[in-house]
Amino acid sequence: MFNEVYDVIVVGAGHAGSEAAAAAANMGSKTLLITMSLQNIAQMSCNPAMGGIAKGQIVREIDALGGYSGIVSDTSAIQFKMLNKSKGPAMWSPRVQSDRMRFAEDWRLLLEQTPNLDFYQEMVSGLIVENGTVVGVKTSLGIEVKGRSVVLTNGTFLNGLIHIGDKNFGGGRAGERAATGITEQLVGLGFESGRMKTGTPPRVDGRSLDYSKMVEQPGDVNPEKFSYLDITKPLEKQRSCHMTYTSALVHDLLREGFDRSPMFNGRIKSLGPRYCPSIEDKINRFADKDRHQLFVEPEGWDTCEMYVNGFSTSLPEDVQFKAMRSIVGFENVKFFRPGYAIEYDYFPPTQLRHTLETKLIEGLYFAGQINGTTGYEEAASQGLMAGINAALKVQEKDPFILRRDEAYIGVLVDDLITKGTEEPYRMFTSRAEYRTLLRQDNADFRLTAKGYELGLASEKRLRRMEEKRAQSEKFVQFFKDTSITAEEANPVLEAKDSATVSQQGKMFKLFARPNIGIEDVRQFEAVENYIQEHDLDREVIEQTEIQVKYSGYIEKEKNNADKLNRLENIKIPTNFDYSKLQSMSLEAREKLNKIQPVTISQASRISGVSPSDVSVLLVYMGR
Template identity: 75%
Template structure:
């Protein structure tokens, strides 16, 4: 039934498992993807959308590294939006609304097209661990499948418990059983485990809604896409979303069920996502608000099923229904299924290395919600990194680790490994101190050459990115070297209500003014002729504009990153005994011993480790 020994076995086929198996197999490793249900590969368990604030940057980074999430998202998209366009480019974040069924189908087709990837449907009930190293998995049928490495991406399935009001039952998500056995074995092996909670709103029949009472939320007129490749295309048509609001009446009706809510009667003890609270949590925490937004999102091109974003709940189904019927536009609503909360096991990620390999068991990797994160994009990026590193480890190649100034993925993993998390971790632009460098528009420039070295992308794609970089640099140089006529420029500046110039100067200097954009500069013959002669596409022109406008900020962040990265070069010996350094605080010694940082830079980011502690460590490292 199976190979005698696989290079990599991936357990679970959600977003993390799909990317992990795809990356390992694309690198030529013999890979087996084991899941409890092959019909739900890549399923969107919650909202039918990809990307958003900071998450869109992650999808672009996955694509630049050779992952498949961007391609799958583009191929199944029904709407595209670039969020935060009113702010600077560091905040721009792409987002797609997706056809849920086609998203899962596209993931299945993409994975089946990889020759070195095998599939098997069954529950993995345990691991085979020999002499501190994982050597395979055991299934519920009693089969043992051998492997050189294993990636666990169990999502919300580990001892998953679903709550709807006072009712509770085991399950990994609606309609699917949970996974048992793995948590207990990992605890026996010495791992620390915890419980987290997440939730989802009701799904309703779109035919029963009155959209005329809601405000329309259309997609962008100028449509873009996630993938830098030609394997997907931009949307030629889009579906609208809609927005409505709760009300004081809705809140009162929901409060009637609070005594039957597992959130408030003590049935749920675990912590849920801070930035995606349930509707009952919103009412309780923000009692001064008399209404909350609800985004009505279609589940696909053809289905009538609708996702009620902003109404996540675990209240009894009768309370959910009664309250929703009091929302404007929902007066005749029909349910497809009620909302619910789910509790599941996770393992604090400080037990991992930056490669996502566990510290306790060699060649065992964790990725996704098992590490305490929330969100498709966060999970997918971890799966990608775990798959790559699993292959590199068995090939005795250098570990692949992204720094905080390399990618949002680097920020995500460093935060998890160094700081840990006691609540579901979600990525935001504010978490990245170098977000001006980590923009959605330059992910290909940052990461494609790295992906080529890893064997994740081909030479054609590398050459395309090299041309983009070369043409961007050449046009920037053209703007620095080419002068404008100040009289002609002042006509434009007066029109734009910007201060006049008194002499001829370089285009680069005046273009950096916030009042001017690329279309203004293209009114000058010299600029337009250059663009036409070089046959520059929109991606290059966008890159030029961003780099002109933000050149000062970009250089400053690069300089700050370079200074901090010098600390990355100062390695801490493996198994270094921090308890013997009496000159640092007790808290710092405890935190350092628990995390076991590999560099001084990582040590400096641990909560509870102060600059004075770092100074003492530097002395011990001979600096």
């Protein structure tokens, strides 16, 4: 294998690396996945769960494009929840609790069944670069492997440093060594690097907990699933999580160790994720709160290991243990391992193109936490995009870039490249200006055809999506065409405290009312007959309801997106020199010269570029 020249070499086998390797190999590129531990492929380093607010939408998008994260999330799930169901469908977010060991095993087996994919266990200590182009990698044993492109997905391993109280030691995660050499070489090649941190809670023995004192958190009564494929099935049985709380006493006990906390005594200077703070950070920032929620999450079907979500910490282990024993239900808790914080190197993502290829080195791609993001889902989506674009580059095909109105993945990549990040970037629905269009239920409508064109999504998947769309469109038309009498409609309307009607009207108008749902209109004989005659499944029925109820909002957002996309069509010449535009602000010129946006639309989203600066650009481009 060392004599071969690979099309794509992927360094690191976390969520980003696994998706990158699968994508490149499935697109026909000869791919090598190099990792320091083949036993830890797609390891869930932190919480045993996939999805959540905005993250669930990303997993659906990965699946629609032909990635593996949705499939593995389904096959290894122990609980399913659709979050935010009380809000509009733009906010609905699927989430699964996962069996940690099964998740990694299922990922590895899927990768092993993927054609064109080789594996090798070793630490990559450097890149082979010739004339500004990457041509391979070098391992710690001095082995050189040649490749036409390289995708770096090093996660938290680049010069990783683990902190527990006043102790610290090198490591990429608990029990695994850090990766060295790559950061220093990249900085020597002209890259800018930085440090970030993240934390993880203690893992505890579930047999030592008293669940009767906690609040049970079961899964959905009628669970759904992530993948649009019918090879996975919804869960028939589920494991519950449990909820408990910290207290004023717990907070006081934790404060006793603050002087030994690396975050408070200044040993950790890097920034952690603002939206997933450590327990000591929460106590410090929200001093007015005398308690915080904790979720006790099972690590799998059969293991007794529990993940204490909400108790991320780097305090000394004795402080962690003492405080945790004062939590309700944790009075006799036993540790499997203490929580810890980890510092690692990252590279500000403004150094990348929208393909995730670096601007400095041709053929070199970055994906995942190396770009300053946090979260499995964010990493996996970047890995997918980097793997796709590395394969396309080698095949001398046009790059694949998703717009902000096409996918949360498009929002994520665009945010990173145009805005950069100084703290670990996490996706939220609020980051997407077109979230009514980017729902979890329609990711297949948005992306499956694109995945099929890339060679990732199968024809069967494409045909299934097209049939689902045709069925839902016909069902929507049924409501527009079918009338209902006042006599038949009013009993249903009265039962829902909705204004009655005095004459016959179209069902669409009644169904569009906020307080009238699909179960209400199914009381009309014509509707139920239609569903039975056409054998409509849950996905089609749900899609129809959303299209009826939110048609006005969806249309308005489409129009807004179309207006802004006109700016996406105005290209900026490669290596354009903004310094000559003296009527533009100095800050804008500096930012634009550094980031080198491809279109006017991208330029408008860069921090420091004002609407007047965009006007100057438009005038210069003859618009």
